[in-house]
Amino acid sequence: MPDLTIPRAESAYSYPLLIKNLLDAPVVSNPDQEIVYRDRMRYSYRTFRERVCRLANALEKLRVKPGDTVAVMDYDSHRYLECFYAVPMLGAVLHTVNVKLSPEQILYTIDHAEDDILLVHADFLPLLAQIRGRIDTVRAMVLLQDEPVSPPEGLEFAGEYEALLAEADRHYEFRDFDENIRATTFYTTGTTGLPKGVYFSQRQLVLHTLGTMAALASAPSQGRFHTGDVYMPITPMFHVHAWGVPYIATSLGVKQVYPGRYAPDVLLDLIEKEGVTFSHCVPTILHMLLNHPDIEKRDLSRWKVLIGGSALPKALCARALELGIDLYSGYGMSETCPVLTLAQVPEAELGSDNELEIRCKTGRPLPLVDLRIVDEQMRDVPADGESVGEIVVRAPWLTQGYLKDQRNSEQLWRGGYLHTGDVACRDAKGYVKITDRIKDVIKIGGEWISSLELEDLLIQHPAVAEVAVIGDPDPKWGERPLALVVPQGELDEKALVTHLKGFIDRGLMSKQALLLKVKLVEQIDKTSVGKINKRLLREKHAGRV
C-alpha cells in the first residue's frame, strides 16, 4: 500500500501527546487558582508550574536523565502532584511505590523497577530502615517531610525536598520526547504471586486524561466534574495515579486539595473548610467516613463521590444519598490506567425507582473504550441484562503488558483484547454490571454460574453455618459446583439440593445448580485479610471428591 500519511511542511510542528502539554492551558487560564496541602501549604497554579520547573532542575542535579526511574513514597500531597508532572516531563519514569505492600514486597518492586532515585516521606523511614543495605539500584534519596525530622542511622539523603527546590532555578525549558516513552509504573498484587508492574506511556496518560475528562464532564447534571468544582482525592496517588484524576483536575484548572495521610477527621474538615465538591474512593473508605460520630453534623450536600475499586453496596449508596452525597460508580483496574466505565444516572432516571440501582452498576464505556462481554470462544454474549461473560477491552490507555514478565503479558492480552477477569452482563441501555471474578464462576457445559450467588442461597439453609463454592472438574460437564459446608446440626447433600430447587423453581437460579456436590468440612480456609481463600480450597478439594 502506498504511504497515505499526511504530508507535513518542513517547519510544521508535529504535536506529540506529552504530559507537559497538559500544563499550558490551565496555567494560562487560571494562574491564581489554588492548590492546597492539608493546613500546611497553599499556592497558585502559577507557583505550581514554577515548582515543577524547580523540581526538574533539582532532579537533574541528581543526574536524572531520560529513561531513569524516580520512585516516590508519600501520602497524597502537592509534592506528589509536582512529581506527576516534573518526572515524566524530564523523560523519566515515575514509580509510584505501593506503600501498602510489605517491606519485602516494596524492596522487590524497587529492585524490579530499577529505581534510580527515591523520594520518601519521613513516616516511611522506619519501613525503609528494615530494607536498608539491600536496595541495589537507588543511587540517591530525597527526604519529604512536613516538619523537621532526623532520619534513622544508616539512611543517607541527598537533600530535603523543600530545600532542594529552594536552591533550584525556577525556569526550565522542557524538551519534546516520543509520546510513546514510559511515563509511570505501578505494582499491583493479586491473591497469588509476586507484585506485577503495569506501565503507561505519556500518550496513554494524555488520552486517559482527555477521555475521562470528557466523560466526567459531559453528564447532564448528576455526577459531573467541571471547572467550577473543588477536587480532593481519597484514593492514594500511588494507586494508578489516583485513578488519573489529578491530571484531569489540573487540566480543568480547578482548586485542588491534597489531604496527606487519610484520617477521617482531617478529610471531613477539609471537605467542609475548603469546599470540596468532587472526590473518589473505594467503598471501605466511604464506609469509614460515614461511620464517623460527627457525620450528621457535617454538610456534605455539595459533595460528589465516584466509587471504584470494588462494587458499591446499595445500602452504603442509600446511606450516602440520605446525607446529601451524590454517589455513583466507575470501573477500571490497575491494568487499565484505570477508568473504563462510569455509572452516571441519565436525567430521565433521576428520582426513579432505578436510580439507586444505576448508581451501583459498573457503568457505560467511556469514549474510545471498546468494551466487550464475551464467552470462552470470544463471542459477544447478548446485551439482555442476564447473559454473562468476561469483560475484555481495547482502549488507547491500557498497559501493553506487565513489566519484564512476558508470560503474564501474553496471558493478559490473549486474542488481542485485555482480559479483565471480571464477569458481567450488559442491559439494553448499555449499562454493564459485574457479577463475579472469573475465578469465582463455575463453568457447567456452556453455562456460567456464579459461585457467589450459590453461596448466598446455600447460607440461607438453617443447617449451614458457613459455605464456600468452588468448581470441581467433571469429565461430562467441564465443571460441577462443589459446596464446602460447615454444618450446624444435621445436614446432607440431598437436603441442600432440595433447598436449591426451591430457588430454581422460582426462576432465581439456573437449573444447572442441581449438579451441586456437597462436602462437609470443619472450617473454611481464609486469607490473612479474612476473605475466603478459594485458591487454597481449590488446591485442597477440587478433583478429590
Add this chain to the structure above:
Amino acid sequence: MPDLTIPRAESAYSYPLLIKNLLDAPVVSNPDQEIVYRDRMRYSYRTFRERVCRLANALEKLRVKPGDTVAVMDYDSHRYLECFYAVPMLGAVLHTVNVKLSPEQILYTIDHAEDDILLVHADFLPLLAQIRGRIDTVRAMVLLQDEPVSPPEGLEFAGEYEALLAEADRHYEFRDFDENIRATTFYTTGTTGLPKGVYFSQRQLVLHTLGTMAALASAPSQGRFHTGDVYMPITPMFHVHAWGVPYIATSLGVKQVYPGRYAPDVLLDLIEKEGVTFSHCVPTILHMLLNHPDIEKRDLSRWKVLIGGSALPKALCARALELGIDLYSGYGMSETCPVLTLAQVPEAELGSDNELEIRCKTGRPLPLVDLRIVDEQMRDVPADGESVGEIVVRAPWLTQGYLKDQRNSEQLWRGGYLHTGDVACRDAKGYVKITDRIKDVIKIGGEWISSLELEDLLIQHPAVAEVAVIGDPDPKWGERPLALVVPQGELDEKALVTHLKGFIDRGLMSKQALLLKVKLVEQIDKTSVGKINKRLLREKHAGRV
C-alpha cells in the same frame, strides 16, 4: 539515546486513533437515540451504524480504496454525517466541497484534490452542468436527492444514494489504518489567490473531538454541551466538518437534527419542534434568524449557540440574550480543524457587568492548545489586556500545510508555530480578544496600531465621507499610517491630525497615530462583496505618497 518507548506484549493491541473508534461507545450506550433530517428522515444510532456499513460497501462496489478521495456536495444532512464516518473508515479521504465557491473555483478544487468519486445533491446539478466535461479525475458520481429528479443531459450517475445503500450489505468489518492517514480535505479562500486545501488526519480529528468535547462539556453551567442536549448545526458541514461538532455530538450520543438547506423558517421550526438546545453559526446567520418577523413568538429559551467565523457584535449578543438565547464566542479557522478557544462565562461573572463583554471575546485556549500572542521577533507580549501581537499556535489538530503548496505551507508554519494572521491581546484571566487581521495593522517602530480603530476615529470627522487606512513604508518608522480619504467639504491633513490628537489626549489612541499621512481620493476601492480592498489600495498607494 536508547529506545525508551514502552514494551508491548506481542498480543497487545496498540490502539490507533481512528474515526471508527469514535462510533463504538455511543452506539453501544444509546442505540435508540435519534438522528433527524428535516421532516424527511428519522432513524436510530443503531440504524446509523448500519447505514455507515452499507455506505462503505456501496463505495467499495464503486472501487473506492484506501487513499482515494470521495467528494460530497450536499446541504447539512444525515447523508453527510454518514460520509463523515464511512469515507475515512474505508481509509479514503473525504473532500467536503465548498459549494459557496464559483463553478470555476469548484472545478479547480475537484481537480486539485484529485477527487475519484463525487456525491452530489440534485440542487447542485445546474452548477455541475456548467463544468461538465472538464472534470478530469472523477470516475463515478452518486446522486443525492430528497425527491425524485431527472439529472440534466450529459451527467451520468453510478446510482442514487438511497438505492445504492438499499442493495448494499449491512455488515462491514472496518480494518485498522495508520492513525496519520489523511481523513478529510477542505478548500479555504482568502481575499487573494486560488483556494488553498487544508487537510486533517484521522488522529487529528479524534483529538479535536476529544479536546473540544472536554472543553465544551466542562463549563460549570453557561454554554455547555452535554449528553442531554439536542444538536443542530447551522454552519455548513462542508466548512471544516461543521467545526467538528457532528463528531462531538455523535460521541456524546445526543439527538442530532440536520436541517438541509438553511431557510430561516425551517431552522426556527426545527429548533422548536425537535427541541434543539445546541447549535453553532456565524453572526450573519444569527442576525438573519433574529430578524425573522415571527421571532418574538418563538421559544428559544433553551437554545445555546456558539458563535464563530467572525467577531460577535455586542448588539447582536445583547439582542440574543433578550430572547433567552445563551450565546457566546469561539475561535478558530479552517487551518485549525477549527476550534482553538471558547469564551464561556465563569460562574462568578454571570450577571456581572462583564458578562456581555466576555461572551463577545475570543476566549480561552482549549486543553492541549498552546496559544501564544507574539511580536515580530516571536517574543510573547505581556498578558495585560492591551499589548497586541499575532496569535500563533500549536495543537494536536492543526493542518500540517496546504495541499500541494509548499511555499504557502512553510509560510503558514514559519518558526514552528502556525501563524493565524490574527492580531489580539490577552487579559490577566487568560481571555484572548482579537482586534485586527495582521494585514490591517500598521507597524510603527515596535508598536502595532489598528487601522480599523484609526478608521473608526477618522470617520467621526465631519469632513470625512469615507476612509481607509493602510501602512505606508517608511525608512525611519518601518511604517506610517496612510489615510485615504474621500472628503465632503474642505479638509486637509492638519485638520485630521488635530482631530486625532483629541483622542490621543484622552488616552483613546496611541500617540504614534500622529505620524498619520493623508491622501485625498475620489473613491475607495472595494471587493466584489463590498469590503474595502486593502490589497488593491496598498498596491496603488503605498510607497507613492
